[in-house]
Structure formats: structure tokens, C-alpha cells
Amino acid sequence: MKGKAKLVTCALASMLLLASCSPVNNSLNNQNSVSGEGTAKPADSNEALMTPLGKYPEPLTVTISKVMQTNPHLIEGQTPEDNIMLDWIRDQLNIDVKIAWQALSSEYGNKLALNVVSEALPDIIYIPSSSYLTFRQMVDNGMLADLSEAYEKAAGNYLKATYATFEGKNLEPVTVDGKLYALSSANIGYGHNVLWLRSDWLDKLNLKVPKTIDELKHVLKEFVEKDPGGNGPGNTVGLTVHATKPVGGYGNKFGLEPIFHSVGAYPGQWMKDESGKVFYGSTAPEMKEALAIARSMYEEKLIDPQFLARIGSGETDAVVDSGLSGAFFAPWWGVSADVFINNPEVKFVAVNAPLDNNGKFNHLTPMPTGDLVAVNKNFKNPEALLKIINLEYDMYRGINKEGLAAIQPIFDQGVSREALFPTGGFNLDYYDVVPKLGKLVKQLVETGVMGGDETTTDYDRWKAEGAHRHAKGQDSSATSAVNDFRDYYGRYVGSNILDTEENNPVSAAYSYTTESSVNLKPTLDKLEEQMYLQIIIGEKPLDYFDEFASQWNKLGGDVLTREVQEILAQ
Numbered sequence: 001m002k003g004k005a006k007l008v009t010c011a012l013a014s015m016l017l018l019a020s021c022s023p024v025n026n027s028l029n030n031q032n033s034v035s036g037e038g039t040a041k042p043a044d045s046n047e048a049l050m051t052p053l054g055k056y057p058e059p060l061t062v063t064i065s066k067v068m069q070t071n072p073h074l075i076e077g078q079t080p081e082d083n084i085m086l087d088w089i090r091d092q093l094n095i096d097v098k099i100a101w102q103a104l105s106s107e108y109g110n111k112l113a114l115n116v117v118s119e120a121l122p123d124i125i126y127i128p129s130s131s132y133l134t135f136r137q138m139v140d141n142g143m144l145a146d147l148s149e150a151y152e153k154a155a156g157n158y159l160k161a162t163y164a165t166f167e168g169k170n171l172e173p174v175t176v177d178g179k180l181y182a183l184s185s186a187n188i189g190y191g192h193n194v195l196w197l198r199s200d201w202l203d204k205l206n207l208k209v210p211k212t213i214d215e216l217k218h219v220l221k222e223f224v225e226k227d228p229g230g231n232g233p234g235n236t237v238g239l240t241v242h243a244t245k246p247v248g249g250y251g252n253k254f255g256l257e258p259i260f261h262s263v264g265a266y267p268g269q270w271m272k273d274e275s276g277k278v279f280y281g282s283t284a285p286e287m288k289e290a291l292a293i294a295r296s297m298y299e300e301k302l303i304d305p306q307f308l309a310r311i312g313s314g315e316t317d318a319v320v321d322s323g324l325s326g327a328f329f330a331p332w333w334g335v336s337a338d339v340f341i342n343n344p345e346v347k348f349v350a351v352n353a354p355l356d357n358n359g360k361f362n363h364l365t366p367m368p369t370g371d372l373v374a375v376n377k378n379f380k381n382p383e384a385l386l387k388i389i390n391l392e393y394d395m396y397r398g399i400n401k402e403g404l405a406a407i408q409p410i411f412d413q414g415v416s417r418e419a420l421f422p423t424g425g426f427n428l429d430y431y432d433v434v435p436k437l438g439k440l441v442k443q444l445v446e447t448g449v450m451g452g453d454e455t456t457t458d459y460d461r462w463k464a465e466g467a468h469r470h471a472k473g474q475d476s477s478a479t480s481a482v483n484d485f486r487d488y489y490g491r492y493v494g495s496n497i498l499d500t501e502e503n504n505p506v507s508a509a510y511s512y513t514t515e516s517s518v519n520l521k522p523t524l525d526k527l528e529e530q531m532y533l534q535i536i537i538g539e540k541p542l543d544y545f546d547e548f549a550s551q552w553n554k555l556g557g558d559v560l561t562r563e564v565q566e567i568l569a570q
Contacts, residue, residue, distance in 0.1 A: 050149070050383050052156040052390045056094040062384050063100040063122035065115075066424035067108050069416050070313065078415060084407055085392065085420050093387050097422045109134070116143065123379040124388075126424055127182065127372040132173070133513045135372055139181050145375040146179040150383040156390035158399055158428065161455070162186055165431040169368040173512060183385070185426045187370030189505075190434040190498040191251045192363035193258050193329040199349035201228040201326045213262060213293060213354045216327075220302040223326035231324055239297065240319045240328040241307040246294070247532045250364045253330040254316050260290040261362040261506070262354040268528075269364065270510040270564050278509060278565045280557060282528055283549040291545060294536045308537065332434055332494030333486075337414070340485040344476035350494045352502050360504040367511035373426050392421050393428045398458020408462065412480045430455065438495025440464050445471045445492050467492045514563035520556035527552060 049056065066080070078084065081099050089095050100122035103111045109131045115121050116138055125144075127135050138144050155163075163170065166186070174182040195210075197219070202209065205228050210216040220238035222228075227236045242254035249257070249268040260267055266281035267290075273279060281287075297303045304325070310316045319325045321338040323346070328334070335348055352361035373389075375382040395403030396417065411417065418425045430436065441464040443451045448468075450461060466480060470488035474481055513521070531548040534540040553561075 049381075050153040052154055053093065053387060053394075054154075055092065056381075059094050059096055060381060060384060061096045061098060062124060062379075062381075062388075063098045064124040064126065064422050065100050065112070065122050066102050066126050066422065067105050067128065067418070068102040069419040069424075070104065074415055074419055075410065075413055078410060078420065080419050083420050084410060085395075086422065088395065088403060088406065089388055089391060089422070092391055093384075095384055095388065097388070099422070116141075119143070121376045123376050124385050124423075125374045125376065126426065127374060129185075129187070129367070129369060129371050132369070132372075133518055135174070135182060135374065136176075136513070138374070139176050143377055144181045145377045145379060145382040146181065147183065147375060147382055147385070148180045150386050151180055151183070154383040154386035154390075156386070156394065158393050158397060159386070159389060162428050162430050166368070170370075173369045174372060182372040182374040183389070183426075184368075184372055185370035186429045186431070187366045187368065188427075188429050188433055189366060189431045190495075191331045191366055193252065193255060193331060193334075194494065194497060195258060195351040195353045196328055196330055196334055196494075197349050197351060198223075198229070198326040198347065200345070200347040202349070203347075204228040209349060209351050209353075211351070211353050211355050213259065216354055217297065217300070217302055220297070220327060221300070224301060229323050229326070235324060237304045237306075237319055237325040238302040238327060239304065240316060240325040241303050243307055243310045243316055245529065246307070246536060250366055251331050253334050254328055256294055256329065258329050258354060258361075258363070259293055260287070261364070262356045263289045263293070264356065264362070265290040266364065266506065266508070269508040272509040272568075278561055278568060280552070280561060281508075283552055283557070288542065288545045291532075291535045292542055295538065295542060298536050299538065303536075308533065332438075332498060333490045334494070335486070335489040337482045337486050340476070340482060344481075348489055348493065350489075350497050352497050352500065355502060356504075359502060361502045362504045362506055365505050365507045367508070370427065371425055373423055389423060389426070389428070392423060396421075396459055398462070401458065404458050404462075412483055414482050432499075434495050435499040437463060437491055438498070441467045441487070441491040442496050444468050445488075463487050463491050510564050510568060514560055514567065516556065516559050516563060520560060523555055524552055524557055524560075527555065 068080075080102065086097050089097055101111070105128070108128060112125070112127065112131055113134055116134060121143065170184040170187065171180065174180060174184055195216070197209070201223060202219070205222050205226055207219050207222055208215070210219045224236055224238045227233065229236055240254055241256060242248065242252065245252060246256050247260060247267050248255050257267070263286050265284060265286035267287060269281040271279055271281050271284070294303070298305075304310075304319060307316070310319065317336055317338070320328055321336050321342055323339070323343050332350070339346055355361055373385060375385050391400070391403070394400040395407055398404040407420075410420070437460050440451055440456065440460055443449055444464045445468050450464065452460065464487075466484040466487035469478075469480065470484040471492070474484055478484075527548065531540075531545065535542060535544060
């Protein structure tokens with residue numbers, strides 16, 4: 001990579017990590033910015049402004065971009081542009097947040113790139129993880145503000161405490177030449193796909209929870225042939241699969257990744273062999289075995305025969321939500337509330353399956369960073385981003401108890417945090433929060449006792465209480481019933497299988513782009529995506545994989561491999 005774009009991280013990452021080691025505090029205790037529980041006092045000097053919750057003496061208008069939510073479940077009186085969170089930010093910080101523009105996730109990256117070309121960036125820029133290369137281009141062209149000082153002085157206790165659990169890894173990719181140019185969303189661990197099954201169907205057919213590929217195929221065959229959901233002959237779907245990305249990487253809901261991982265294949269990942277040599281997982285020999293399994297499942301109609309046709313927004317989800325499907329791969333959060341709305345009696349089980357030949361459930365760990373937020377270099381108050389995030393999460397996590405009391409009734413009605421908060425999908429949490437919160441919920445559900453430690457927030461207890469209500473047989477018409485259903489299956493059922501003995505987390509050797517990626521990856525990615533579909537549905541023979549691997553290298557894959565090897569050798 002060019003020297004300008006080289007990731008130089010050690011000095012700042014170490015400084016920020018040391019600053020992040022203070023434990024989270026259940027009171028807003030910065031003496032320069034807070035008077036009482038969750039109340040910011042006006043700042044009367046530049047020094048006071050550089051604090052976690054220092055209030056501006058004069059109104060400060062801030063523009064921001066965000067990803068539009070397709071199903072935000074907003075209630076009357078709450079919109080992304082005018083809502084209670086924006087009111088609190090205005091009242092507590094004297095910051096008036098304006099949404100400069102929004103775009104659907106499928107269109108956001110392109111719109112952001114156009115804004116970069118036209119140099120028409122808002123004050124605060126939301127950057128999806130898929131647009132990391134765009135972020136690097138903005139840095140290289142001097143378009144983003146250095147957040148180093150703002151982070152050091154204005155990052156709140158909760159932000160620092162969560163970042164500390166990543167051991168600096170989430171700061172490295174956004175630190176260039178010793179300067180911090182963005183904040184990374186907490187790309188928390190344990191977001192890999194697991195197997196979700198209709199447990200009410202298993203019970204009806206007297207089937208055991210599958211662990212191996214063969215056992216999974218048997219269960220799917222029983223589902224399809226015996227129609228335990230009463231959908232009618234030929235209507236029941238076995239395994240629901242993503243229409244365009246049946247193999248798409250970490251946390252790819254409806255993807256087939258667990259099947260590939262069970263035979264040691266890691267598609268879409270830069271991996272290292274035992275000698276330290278870098279290779280691209282999608283071209284490894286193990287891929288052929290995995291593709292053979294997926295192909296046979298499609299031929300036997302264990303995979304949704306119509307999955308290729310479900311390309312419209314929400315069409316794949318609708319297969320599960322309507323009660324037609326009995327199985328799918330998804331992360332711990334993967335069970336939709338809509339399936340409960342359509343059938344309040346539905347039941348699911350989460351399974352670490354399929355296992356490999358050693359009885360292990362192989363799964364990838366996430367890339368170090370998630371979505372990013374950055375600040376336009378022309379904006380004079382970069383610390384405003386830190387203040388907004390501090391207030392959002394002090395309220396959301398219950399550190400600011402008055403704030404949580406104000407927004408909790410809205411969230412209880414299913415309102416999307418991503419739609420309500422100006423920073424959208426930007427999230428702050430501990431790396432291991434999913435299994436940790438799962439254990440908290442498990443204790444409450446199974447014993448009736450609320451546990452926790454010094455890092456447990458009111459938000460955590462709120463999630464646990466929701467799961468507990470569902471477990472006790474809450475009326476499906478209750479205001480919080482939909483939210484409680486999600487908490488039960490996500491926080492209790494899904495989260496408690498993620499760190500068990502059979503789990504085998506595997507990390508990629510490298511997760512980001514290289515100098516030649518912008519020119520080469522679009523062609524290579526399209527070739528790869530087509531290969532999956534063509535082989536799985538039988539349009540191409542299994543041996544086409546060998547031709548694909550050769551083509552991939554000739555079209556530039558060998559160049560990318562060499563660049564990754566050079567980066568890792570530095």
C-alpha cells in the first residue's frame with residue numbers, strides 16, 4: 001500500500017486503550033460537565049466544551065447522514081427527523097441535529113460515494129462497514145477531521161469501557177498516521193450464524209435436534225415431506241436460503257456458511273495456512289466439498305426450491321415469517337418478530353450445527369470494526385459527535401436513568417433504535433455482551449433471580465425482564481409482547497449456545513481492502529457470487545469450481561493475495 005494509506009496505529013491505539021480502562025460508572029460523573037444525575041450544565045469555556053456532556057452556550061446545528069430503516073416500527077409523533085432523542089440532545093447539549101440525507105442500506109454506499117466526489121459531506125458522516133474503502137479515500141484526500149483530541153477529552157466512561165474490551169483492535173483500522181479519523185461501532189463478537197429450527201415442528205414429528213450434516217438433512221426431509229405446519233402438499237420449505245448471497249460471510253442471515261465451515265472452508269476470507277502463506281478461502285480445496293453438500297441439498301429439495309426467485313425486499317424473510325419454513329441459518333438475533341405476529345404459538349430452538357468431524361462448531365469471529373461515524377474536516381466542533389453518542393448511550397443503557405425512563409416506553413412498543421437515534425445503526429457494547437447478557441437472562445428466566453455485576457446496565461435488566469415475561473406466557477396482545485418475544489429468542493435461546501464447549505471460533509488473517517481492491521474486487525466478487533449460484537442449482541458442474549479458482553487468480557486475485565501478504569508481513 002502507499003505510505004499515505006498505511007495503517008499506523010500503535011501510538012494512538014495504545015493511548016486510547018489506556019484511557020479506556022476505567023470501568024463503566026452508573027452515574028454521569030464528569031465534574032466539568034455534569035451537575036446531578038444525567039443533567040448537563042452549560043459550558044462557559046473551550047476547555048469545558050471538550051468534556052463528555054458539556055452543554056454549548058449557544059445553539060449548535062449539526063447535519064448528519066444515516067441509513068434509512070425499511071421497517072422502523074415508528075409510532076405516532078416519532079420520526080427520524082423529529083423525535084424524543086433529538087429533543088434530549090437539543091435540551092441537554094444545545095445541539096440541533098438535522099438529517100442531511102438518508103438512503104436505504106442497499107443504496108447508501110453509492111450515495112455516500114457521490115457525496116465524496118462532489119465534496120458535499122454533512123458535518124457527521126455515517127459510513128457502513130461495507131464502505132471502508134470510501135472511508136480510506138476520504139482520509140487520503142484530507143476530508144475528515146482528526147478526532148484524537150476529541151476522543152481523549154470528550155469520550156464518556158461507557159464508550160471507553162466498551163472500547164477497552166476490544167483491546168484496541170477496533171481503533172487500528174480507523175487510525176491513520178497516528179491520527180483517529182472515525183469512531184467504530186462495536187462490532188461485537190458472537191454474531192455468527194447458528195441453525196434455527198421450528199421446535200414445535202420437531203416435537204410434532206418426534207424428531208431429535210440435529211448436530212451433523214446427515215442429521216440435518218434427515219430433519220429437513222421430514223419437514224418437507226410430512227408438512228408439520230399444515231401448509232399443504234408441496235408448500236413447506238426445508239431450509240430457507242438467501243436469494244442472491246447464499247454464501248456471503250460473517251453474520252449473513254439465511255446464508256449457508258455453517259455448512260461450509262463444518263468442512264473447514266471459509267469463503268470470502270483471507271486466511272493463513274500452517275506455513276504462514278496467505279490464501280483466499282473461496283478458492284481453497286475444501287470449498288468443493290462444501291459446494292457438493294449444498295448442491296445435493298438443493299437437488300433433494302431440502303433447500304427452498306424457489307430461493308432464487310425471492311429477490312424482492314423481505315421476500316426471503318416472508319418464507320419464515322409466514323410459517324412456510326422450518327429452518328434457517330442466522331445470528332442470535334435472527335428470529336423476526338413478524339413470525340410471532342403471524343403465529344403467536346410459534347416456537348424455535350437454536351443449535352450449533354452442523355458440527356465438523358471432531359464434534360466442533362466452527363465459526364468466524366467478526367472483523368475488528370463495524371460501521372463508522374466520522375466528522376467533516378470543515379466542521380469546527382468535532383467533539384459534538386462524542387457528546388451525541390455519550391448522551392444516546394447513557395440514556396439507552398440506563399446510566400442516565402431519567403433518560404432511559406423517557407425513551408423506554410417508546411422502545412417497548414417496538415420502535416427501532418436505528419430510526420430514532422441520529423447516529424442510526426452505530427452501536428456501543430462490550431465485545432462479549434451477547435453471551436454475557438444471555439447468562440443474565442438465563443438466570444432470571446430459570447430461577448426468577450436478577451443477577452449481574454458492575455457492568456450490568458438498566459438496559460440489560462430491561463432485556464432480561466422482557467424475556468422473562470415471554471417465558472411466563474405473556475398475553476400476545478400486550479404492548480411489549482413483540483419486543484419480549486425477540487428478547488426471549490435472541491437473549492435467552494440464541495445467546496446461550498454461543499460460547500459452549502463445542503464452539504470453535506476462527507479468525508481471518510486480514511479483513512480489509514488493499515490498494516488494488518477498488519479496481520479488482522467488483523469483477524472478482526461478481527464471479528464468485530455467480531459461481532455459488534451456478535454450482536448449487538446445478539447450472540454448472542461441480543468441477544466448474546476448479547475453473548473458477550483459476551479464473552479468479554488470472555483476473556486479479558493473485559494481485560490481491562500478494563498485497564495482503566505484504567501488508568501482513570509489515
